Amino acid sequence: MRHRQAIALLALIGCFVASYLWLYKIGAIGELKCGTGGCETVQTSRWAVLFGIPVAFYGVVGYALIFAVALLGLQPRFAARPGATRVLAALATGGLLFTLYLTYVELFVIHAICRWCVASAAIITTIWAVALRGTFRRGPAA
């Protein structure tokens, strides 16, 4: 249960971080509080859009999905079943791989680092680690 609670909380925070970047991308926020200008370099690059959709929006959807599954897994009906944690681990693995790709692009293609992207990377990595720990942990509410 604790694993799912932690994941829900992290996913909610991640959802806000991704929303911040997404709102900037669609023009609802005029300036990113970044410090170095790297955020705008990254967010205005061609790699900030994938299949015509801002990359940050994939983050919003991904975190929202993880949040929803984690909350569902906390309901009494599913609390004792390991399925939710496995789904969370699978979602987090997908998110982590996508994040690794984006971090590679930032470091070696765009040559700029977006601090909010780093924050998101840290969140998804933590979610992944917690989900994995929950998956391999013995006990009914893994």
Place this chain on the structure above:
Amino acid sequence: MKRFYLLLAAVVVAGGVWLWWASREKGAAAPAAGASPVPAAASDGFTGYTLGSDSAPIEIVEYADYQCGHCGEFAVLQFPVIKQQLIATGRVRWRLRDFPLGFPWSRLSALAAQCAGEQGKFWPMADTLFLTQSEWGRQARDPSGAFRSLAVGVGVDRDKYDACMAGTRYAGRIEASHEEGVTRGVNGTPTFFVNGSPWPDTHNISSDRFRQVVDSVIAAKKKR
């Protein structure tokens, strides 16, 4: 469990307030040239500076921001080769359009290029701005002085340049160019159009790829 849901609610409220606050600051972003507000778009019929022959079979339009790192990289690494292989040989006419993004000096640098252009020095100024981007682009302080030095370096008359910059003479033109880009679906820079069609390979903007695309367009024209 109740404490957990209270914590979630607190995060929702804090996150919501944060995003709401960030969106309220929208008007403060994207400073215009100097300290002036962004003027209304006024194109004065200007369609961008061109490089190359008027009779070239292919026109490539580039939407760029002088402070965009990728534009700078393209201008420094790829464009000289394109200039030599495609523009100088009469196959391509290049048109540069302003598409200022939200960087602190996007509009100011575009204005500096336009003011140099007024004196026939647009391309040298554009090249110099891209080349020196890493020096002025990272500065928090106003790079107007640096732009003036660069402009004088490419041969513009300082007084005329200063008057142009002070009057933000071409700010409306820059906004019009930006609006035109938005209308055409531009959402980042650099963005290219080849004879009016969007660049076919968004992840490859190397000079080799430009040569391939130009070759294929010319070959397709000959077949017709």
